[in-house]
Amino acid sequence: MKALCSCMRFVALVLILNLFFQASYQLTELQVCNLCGGIILNSSAVGQFCFFSAGRIDGRCCLRNDTTNDPEHIIGLDLSNCSLTCVQDLQGASTAFMIDLSFNPIVNISDTAFQGFNKLNYMILPQNIDCPGSNTSWEKVEIKKGNRHCEGQRNMCNETGQLSMNCPENSLCAPFGPGFFECSCAENFRGYKCLREGEFPALQVFGPLAASTVVISVLLWATQRRKAKSL
């Protein structure tokens, strides 16, 4: 009875911790939405995108969930007029389709800032900043009204047949943000550098081995050692 009580206490503790971490994760996710004050205006590019995508505006983010079970994720981010000088890490915004960074005194954008943003299709940047991943990673780059518009992220993978040329053996290429690609292991391959193929047939190897060891040992003991006297 006592054991059961302490066990249940333990389970309750785990559940509480779980909820706490989930809440704190959502908190971090929303941190980027509150990077600076104000909310998305309906007239802005992101605002209109949000409206057409049936998303919910929260601070500077446009959120949406794909199905009722999934948590909400960011599909649009409007950080214009935020007095940002340096863009390093937009945590939690990797699912965004559209990001607006216009009217910010940005000095530099870190190289890996948009790594993982494989859904990003439209960016608005100050005129003096190049599109992340260089202009060749985007279908269309134009300057409109003093802002640089980067449209249509290009797939960096050379699609020639099954396995692309960018990635080493046994791995497949997938887009991983503007100017990035990631190599994940192909079907049936796994492990470091995708060197390992298939599942080791443990039973088929060790079953017969164990059986034969036992049989031979018993046989030999019966015929040989049983007659042995201790020296």
Place this chain on the structure above:
Amino acid sequence: MLCHSFLSKTAFCLSSYVLLHASRKTFSNVKVSISAQWTPSILNDSSPAFSPGETWQDNRLFEDEKQATLFLGILDSIFLFSYALGLYLSGVIGDRVNLRYVLCFGLCGSAAVEFVFGTLTEWLHIYNLYLYSSLWVLNGLLQSAVWPCVVAVMGNWFGKAGRGFVFGLWSACASVGNILGAFLASSVLKYGYEYAFLVTSVVQFAGGVVVFFGLLTSPKEVGLSLESETGLGPIETDTDSHKPLMSDEEDEVEVEVYGRRGQSVEQPVEPPAESPQAIGFLKAFCLPGVLPYSLAYACLKLVNYSFFFWLPFYLSNNYKWKEAQADRLSVWYDVGGIIGGTLQGLISDFMGKRAPVLVVSLMLAIGALVGYSRSPNDQVINGVLLAITGFFIGGPSNIISSAISADLGRQDALRGSKEALATVTGIVDGTGSIGAAAGQVKMKKKSNWRIKQNEFGSMRTAGSIVFITPLLVRELRAMWTERRARQRQL
């Protein structure tokens, strides 16, 4: 019943040694996979690193393949050194403790260490240089316990009669073990190199278990006794074995006894407990014949071990063949070695002389090495050249390791003293392995394996010839005088 129990003893000892060599071969066969595991991916200069990092970059035990390869060579040397050291020590132990326990302990212990080395470190993702080195030292020490026990058990059970045949089988043992190890490793390599270690160590452990339950270490255990039972090992006290090889005696069977020995780091059994060391190390070293044979053996052993340790690595790096294919191809070297050892042993038995056969074979070996280094990128031709090279190198290596006991054991200074013979053989074998070990690291420092193997291999082979030449001269002179004596008789 006696016959089949003899057979089972032979089978035990041979299979213990086979398993040992199989597990050693596993290490050389997975070198490509291991060094891939220890290094990050190589990139062209301009490309960024592959992502995700866990799959492509994060293992940075070594920064590039060259350093990883160097460390693998160091591991080989460490193993050889500790094996040589263990041989000296296990002689002492084997005398005092039950042979069955020592043999079982050696097999099972070594299997456990190999499991930790290859499989556990991978499953737990612990990559540590000191861990690897110390495990491999332990492995060398444990494996060194097996050979003397096996020799002692064989000595207990086999009198003079069957010994020639048995030792004849033995020379094939090491190569059979290599072949078995190559096949085991290459079949499971695709699942990951850790499974190659897992399979061979489990098989070896099973072998240890079978030995524990089935082995009778001496006929005394079942109340039998042999006529010429010695309990001392293959170095006999009977007068026949001490007749010099140089003379044309009809007991060439005895010569054959020492003509078939495993081709790697073995040593005949420890000196028996009763009598003390009859000859000190230094004195034994100064005996005629010891020095040339040691040096020749060191040279040859280096070449042999270079092939043993590095062939699959070289094949898959140079010709870009898959590691499993390279493993299977490396088997041909051992096949050539088996045939070479047996055939050349037979020839030298008929002739009654060792050195001429050795020198001829070594000279042809140089040619074979050169030819092999020019091998085209074709698996069939490469395999054939490998077999030829194995024939010409494995043969002399085998004979030298046996000719040592034969010739040196027949010197006047050692007559009637079995301890001294063991010491002398131990010195020569041990020095040979140490020389081979030291040479391993030196070789690995050079980057282009192929050229270096060619140069060093030929140099070393030539070195062996140089060292054997005085003995060759002596034997040829003896042959000439015998011929003339016989002609005068007619």
